[in-house]
Amino acid sequence: MDTTGAADLLRDKEQSLVDELAAVTRPQGDAGSISFGKRIGEGTSLAVDRLTSVTVQEGLLATLAQVRLALAKVEDGTYGTCEVCGRPIGEERLExxxxxxxxxxxx
Ligand SMILES: [Zn+2]
Known part of the structure; x- marks a missing residue:
């Protein structure tokens, strides 16, 4: 299996995940001005947004961990094989x- 292309794909994916995480976890420095002057009740939707971004962040972190694990597997030559049963993962799935x-x- 050609893992060079896979490694490139994985590094691209890693970078985009890191960028997305940075965007999601960026401190809401202007949060004060956002809520300023808004009606009572808007706080609820802000809290929901906050909750959503935590969920998104968890999903991104989980994928990032997998991407890095896959990259490590490229390096030790086990990329493309299942870490549980050791059988090939399958090219369609990897695509x-x-x-x-x-x-x-x-x-
Ligand atoms: Zn398996």
């Missing part, structure tokens, strides 16, 4: 999800 580290049955 959709290049950072997959488990086969469909073990995911």
């Amino acid at each position: 959709v999800r290049p950072w997959a580290v488990r086969c469909l049955a073990d995911s």
Whole structure:
């Protein structure tokens, strides 16, 4: 299997995840001016936004961990094999999800 292309894909994905995380976790420095002058009740939607971004952040972190694990597997030559059963993950699955580290049955 050609893992050079996979490594490039994974590094691109890693970078975009890091960028997204930075955007999600950026301190809301202007939060005070956003809520200023708004009606009571807007605080609720702000809280919901906050909750959503935490969920998004958790999803991004989980994917980032997988991407880095997959990159480590490229380096030690085990990329493309399931970390649980050791069987090939399958090219179709890797095409959709290049950072997959488990086969469909073990995911
Ligand atoms: Zn497996």
